[in-house]
Amino acid sequence: MSQTVDRALSILPLLAQGPADLGQVAERLGVHKSTALRLLRTLHEHGLVYRQQDQRYRLGARLFALAQEAVENLDVREIAHPHLVELNESCGHTVHLAVYEEQEVLYIDKVESRYPVRMYSRIGKPVAITVAAVAKLLLADLSEPERRAVAEKLDYPMYTSRSTPNAGAFLKELTVVREQGWATDLGGHEESINCVGAPVRGADGRVVAAMSVSAPNVVVTAEELLTLLPLVRRTADSISREYSGTTRPRKA
Amino acid sequence: MSQTVDRALSILPLLAQGPADLGQVAERLGVHKSTALRLLRTLHEHGLVYRQQDQRYRLGARLFALAQEAVENLDVREIAHPHLVELNESCGHTVHLAVYEEQEVLYIDKVESRYPVRMYSRIGKPVAITVAAVAKLLLADLSEPERRAVAEKLDYPMYTSRSTPNAGAFLKELTVVREQGWATDLGGHEESINCVGAPVRGADGRVVAAMSVSAPNVVVTAEELLTLLPLVRRTADSISREYSGTTRPRKA
DNA sequence: AATGGGTGTTGCGCACGATGCAACGACGAC
DNA sequence: GTCGTCGTTGCATCGTGCGCAACACCCATT
Numbered sequence: 001m002s003q004t005v006d007r008a009l010s011i012l013p014l015l016a017q018g019p020a021d022l023g024q025v026a027e028r029l030g031v032h033k034s035t036a037l038r039l040l041r042t043l044h045e046h047g048l049v050y051r052q053q054d055q056r057y058r059l060g061a062r063l064f065a066l067a068q069e070a071v072e073n074l075d076v077r078e079i080a081h082p083h084l085v086e087l088n089e090s091c092g093h094t095v096h097l098a099v100y101e102e103q104e105v106l107y108i109d110k111v112e113s114r115y116p117v118r119m120y121s122r123i124g125k126p127v128a129i130t131v132a133a134v135a136k137l138l139l140a141d142l143s144e145p146e147r148r149a150v151a152e153k154l155d156y157p158m159y160t161s162r163s164t165p166n167a168g169a170f171l172k173e174l175t176v177v178r179e180q181g182w183a184t185d186l187g188g189h190e191e192s193i194n195c196v197g198a199p200v201r202g203a204d205g206r207v208v209a210a211m212s213v214s215a216p217n218v219v220v221t222a223e224e225l226l227t228l229l230p231l232v233r234r235t236a237d238s239i240s241r242e243y244s245g246t247t248r249p250r251k252a
Numbered sequence: 253m254s255q256t257v258d259r260a261l262s263i264l265p266l267l268a269q270g271p272a273d274l275g276q277v278a279e280r281l282g283v284h285k286s287t288a289l290r291l292l293r294t295l296h297e298h299g300l301v302y303r304q305q306d307q308r309y310r311l312g313a314r315l316f317a318l319a320q321e322a323v324e325n326l327d328v329r330e331i332a333h334p335h336l337v338e339l340n341e342s343c344g345h346t347v348h349l350a351v352y353e354e355q356e357v358l359y360i361d362k363v364e365s366r367y368p369v370r371m372y373s374r375i376g377k378p379v380a381i382t383v384a385a386v387a388k389l390l391l392a393d394l395s396e397p398e399r400r401a402v403a404e405k406l407d408y409p410m411y412t413s414r415s416t417p418n419a420g421a422f423l424k425e426l427t428v429v430r431e432q433g434w435a436t437d438l439g440g441h442e443e444s445i446n447c448v449g450a451p452v453r454g455a456d457g458r459v460v461a462a463m464s465v466s467a468p469n470v471v472v473t474a475e476e477l478l479t480l481l482p483l484v485r486r487t488a489d490s491i492s493r494e495y496s497g498t499t500r501p502r503k504a
Numbered sequence: 505a506a507t508g509g510g511t512g513t514t515g516c517g518c519a520c521g522a523t524g525c526a527a528c529g530a531c532g533a534c
Numbered sequence: 535g536t537c538g539t540c541g542t543t544g545c546a547t548c549g550t551g552c553g554c555a556a557c558a559c560c561c562a563t564t
Contacts, residue, residue, distance in 0.1 A: 002294045002551065004522065008257040009298040016321040022541060032524045037542075042254045046261040047354050055541080059322035061353045061360065067319035068376025069268040070311040082305065203316040245302035245312040255521065256551065274512060284553045289513070307512075 133197035
């Protein structure tokens, strides 16, 4: 570990609390003013700190730019995949990963069931948005007015007798999902198929993706599938941690 | 300027482009692996980089948190946001907010167009400084020598045939913008996209941010877009008023 | 199993670069 | 004008970051 860098980086959280002048920085670092000056200069050249008119330093907009660029290059799919495989290996069922984009929910990854009976779905295909567990999870994270706007615009096809019948029921379901932090689809899309899912969250807590485990009745009952819920949530949380770059891969 | 810190900080933009392993980092820094390792470790301890399961490095959660705080310190953004949304609701086009910092112009907020055809841009990304309407507005407010100094240092890429060709033309354009109090970009960055923008001023009259409305030719012509100018200016003025009112002159 | 190329990691001696000091310059207050 | 405060600069000294080389490890190949 490098002392110089260590000191320089310690300046950042310090400035996050508010602007500070050279003297304050030097004092709080426990170094000579000239040292603090050199460190600040270096940070300044990289745009991480900004010097305002009164000569005090504050965090620079470049930080924001960096973070923004990083999220854009972050690939949930790549990060999630090994976790999905692992989950599939321990329970054997089909695992899906989906994202919300432009008023649509899309599957972006899938690990096939190891049982002979498989459900039909396809990566890149829009999800049955009013009934799928992953869709509920993704929409539940939107703001209340957004949820309402989307819900009003949707069609509510009755795939089965247990499909979500209308906007009112859908919004109610979203509220439940939002509170409990997980979702199910019990025969809402195809009579004989059940799903249980959980959300993947980014560093800011917003839901960036959702995953689910699906299995047909002939393999496991809905009750049995629900016993997988803790496992599914743990997996989703692992992905969230890795996606958001949390240093401690420990408890939620 | 500190060499060690300089090297360490150079790693950040490198990782913003995507995950990289130790060897790649060392190579791109032009240092020995062991040196890169020590730097990465230090960054890691501060949570700025995260080590994923395949041992590659990425930007970490702490950086996102810092970026968040950095942007919260720019209180123009908070104040402006509702106004931008309102403007978007009344005209439907993409709305941007940008600031000037350290020889760069950065988008710090954006409200997406409600039309299906959208333009590409990204908050946090440096703006095409020689052509964008917001860039002209921000630079036009600098003092004459500052403007000249910046103009000389810039490159003038010809994104299109209507891009600003050189420093002379740019300075002339800045003078015009300065006098008229608004700016345009008519196909200067992308052939089919036009923008019209206006400045946000602080209590002392200085330009603290700039906003613009952008739309592609296929949706509205340049002439039609220009009819929005009064609306854009009114919005910018509203933001200026609110910002001047709430800005607390701690030590102006 | 044994081999070899590819990683990341460690210990070390040397020299370079970061450090603190002191002196200087620029402002503002009184 | 004189102080006091704050940022800045040049410099000698020493600490610390540096590259090297050897090591540990994984996995693919044979």
